[in-house]
């Protein structure tokens with residue numbers, strides 16, 4: 331749970347910020363500055379207290395408490411530790427569009443080495459993917475919107491905003507926290523016509539917006555292959571069925587799937603992460619079992635199906651050719667992330683208006699990393715976009731112990747969320 335000291339501190343800060351809300355342009359800018367400042371304090375507090383997938387109890391309690399403090403309707407426990415905040419605009423919000431903005435909240439099992447004053451106080455855990463920043467940015471936007479609403483700046487808006495704080499993006503299996511929230515009725519309870527999510531992008535200029543229409547991130551699956559042979563004395567191989575030979579041949583033939591079965595125009599990856607057979611020091615024993623652990627990725631749903639089928643076929647047939655048998659456990663992770671063309675165009679438009687054309691790349695390359703927001707995009711049109719985390723020398727990639735979310739990105743990401751809301755709720759309808 332959020333400690334009372336932190337909550338009291340945020341409350342006091344908020345009380346000071348609230349006094350400045352007025353109706354002038356300067357007051358709006360001031361409100362934005364204060365929202366970004368508050369988001370920085372929140373970000374560093376979340377960074378100090380990282381929590382793993384589906385264990386984000388302190389973070390989600392803090393999210394819920396802050397949303398309530400800003401007068402926003404809150405729903406907790408969706409997808410175990412997920413939170414949804416609801417903001418309604420206009421006299422008949424149900425007649426306007428439903429918009430979903432999503433931020434992920436979980437950290438990673440990595441020992442932090444940033445040396446920052448707000449470093450993780452939990453040994454072996456850290457926010458090494460910037461989800462502390464994503465959560466803080468969406469909170470900052472929520473706070474700013476509640477300020478705008480209070481001063482009457484949203485009187486022309488119409489529709490319902492769903493602020494989706496999602497757990498377990500890093501879980502990697504079974505659709506992650508995104509699918510967990512959907513199984514708890516996310517889109518039935520909180521109807522969203524369009525959905526958007528932002529991730530920071532290391533080694534890009536701060537605030538640069540990158541996205542693309544169509545497939546942007548890969549599906550990611552895990553496979554366990556167990557090959558059973560017949561163990562025996564190393565001196566008498568003809569009396570055994572050697573699974574080591576079978577697994578070695580399988581590692582080589584698996585690479586023929588990408589080069590011989592997948593269309594050269596398509597993207598696919600099969601990587602062997604682990605190969606295991608025998609016990610240490612047993613030079614003279616042919617083992618009975620060998621195991622493989624694979625990571626499998628594709629940028630097209632049909633290619634993903636092909637990879638699954640061919641891995642199964644090769645594991646079985648290759649093993650049989652060595653008098654062994656294979657058992658394949660294919661575990662679906664996240665699907666291919668596909669952006670809707672009109673939604674990515676909307677992200678580009680808002681980004682250009684906020685930051686200028688040089689800070690927008692609407693045709694960034696697709697990447698073979700994965701993201702559980704893909705499951706949400708399978709059922710609702712939307713757009714996943716990246717924002718630069720800074721490219722200063724020495725800045726680290728995500729999932730590195732020296733990585734840190736750049737607080738300078740917070741004001742820009744808040745502006746992006748506000749800009750999207752303005753387009754959606756103040757415009758006619760979705761394109």
Ligand SMILES: [Zn+2]
Nearest residue numbers: 459500728729
């Ligand atoms: Zn990550």
Ligand SMILES: [Zn+2]
Nearest residue numbers: 459460461529
């Ligand atoms: Zn991430």
